[in-house]
Amino acid sequence: MSLALKIALRYFKGRNSTQAINIVSWISMGAVALSTTAMVVLFSVYNGLESYVKNMYTAFYPEVKVSVIKGKFFTPDEQQLQKLSHIxxxxxxxxxxEDMALLEGHDHQKVVRLKGVNNEWFQVNGMDRFINTGTASWPEQPAEVPSNIGVDIVAEMGIELDNTFQKIQLYYPKANASFAGMDAAAALNGIAVAPYASFKVQPELDGMYFLVPLKAAQHFFNAGNQLSAVELSLDNPRNTQKVIAKVREIFGPDFTVLSRLEQNKTLFMATEMEKWMIYGILSLVLVIASFNMVGALSMLAIEKKFDVSVLKSLGAEAKTIKKVFLNLGMLIAGTGALAGLVLGLLIVLSQMQWGWIKMGEGFLDAYPVEMQWADFVVVCITVLIVGLAAGWYPAHKAAKQLMIFKDE
Structure with a gap:
């Protein structure tokens, strides 16, 4: 242990310091501890909310999505699809x-996003977690065209999921159709589907999407064998960029290949930005709290002016004196940070276990929290940098002061 650190530890214990300096030092540590606790807790809350949002958007936002740049539909190449499965x-x-379609109800109509999917699509998008009634697959040999409907559409349109005799009517414009004539119905394709299942993801999607089998939708859209997208699930999400690079090689420049984050970039960027804005605000609070530390160290430097003079007379260099007060600042900040980390960790763990901070009515009962060790590292580094910066001015002044051996 260096001489500067030994002296800093002795000053940190504060047995020979005046009561005012001890009080200010404790206030400094308390301010650092509370700021650290707030950082840990809020980071964990934002991590939990981000994970919850990402989990909600696994449905309808696959890990990798391939779509054509120009136009709505494209004709798939069987060789390309085979190559995809072997990546x-x-x-x-x-x-x-998928495309927009008109849904006709008992007393009103609604425009929905009609999406035709194959059975593999349900597994790719993890729909089994979001099924409200029925199953996350199509029946093998249905007598009628089955449908899987968002719960908000079901409620709004008065659809009876347990009524096997109910038929739901959908309409879509025929290719090259004209609505100039009197008979607009002749310009529309119609399809009657049976309610088979319902899903509940989140309100935005539950009130928009209406699922039917792929072949039925292709016929309804006059699309032949065309697709809107090829959607992939991966063994390991960490390999997303590697898979995307290989998929782009297969499909070429006429297609876009996007990860889940890129498909909903605005939402995820906003969540991440909010997290770092909170970090900036709390860092500013920590900087303001560090002024107490500057005051405590400055008062201590004045009180220990005789000790500093003795050290200088014994040959201690200015950098040694500076290290004493820098180390002391780090000790105060480090102790406050450690206390704050422990308190923050306890709060987060208790919330994970018991969920005692509630969100009120909605999809979530309690605030979700998730700990990421990278956040703990960021918090520790931030606190130590602030502690080092707070100790620099008193350390510089102490190192520059003249040797004094008696009060004038």
Whole structure:
């Protein structure tokens, strides 16, 4: 242990310091501890909310999505689809075709996003976790066209899921159709589907999407064998960029290949930005709290002016004196940070276990929290940098002061 650190530890214990300096030092440590606790707790809350949002958007936002740049639909190449399934890391391949359609209810109409999907699509998008009634697959040999409907559409349109005799009517414009004539119905394709299942993801999607089998949707959209997208699930999400690079090689420049984050970039960027804005605000609070530390160290430097003079007379260099007060600042900040980390960890763990901070009515009962050790590292580094900066001015002044051996 260096001489500067030994002296800093002795000053840190504060047995010979005046009561005012001890009080200010304790206030400094308390301010650092509370700021650290707030950082840990809020980071964990934002991590939990981010994970919850990402989990919600696994449905309808696959890990990798391939779509054509120009136009709504494209004709798939069987060789391309076979190559996709043989890419290392690709777990399943789902196919989909989608467009807007008109849903006719008992007393009103609604425009929905009609999406035709194959059975693999349900596994690719993890729909089994979001099924409200029925199953996350199509029946093998249905007598009628089955449908899987968002719960908000079900409620709004008065659809009876347990009524096997109910038929739901959907309409879509025919290719090259004209609405100039009197008979607008002749310009529309119609399809009657049976309610088979319902899903509940989140309100935005539950009130928008209406699922039917892929072949039925292709016929309804006059699309032949065309698709809107090829959707992939992966064995390991960490390999997403490697898989995307290989998929781009297969499909070429006429297609976009996007990860889940890129498909909903605005939402995830906003969540991440909020987290770091909170970090900036709390860092500013920590900087303001560090002024107490500057005051405590400055008062201590004045009180220990005789000790500093003795050290200088014994040959201690200015950098040694500076290290004493820098180490002391780090000790105060480090102790406050450690206390704050422990307190923050206890709060987060208790919230994970018991969920005692509630969100009120909605999809979540309690605030979700998730600990990421990288956040703990960021918090520790931030606190130590602030502690080092707070100790620099008193350390510089102490190192520059003249030797004094008696009060004038």
């Amino acid at each position: 290392e890391g690709v777990k399943q391949v789902g196919l989909s075709v």
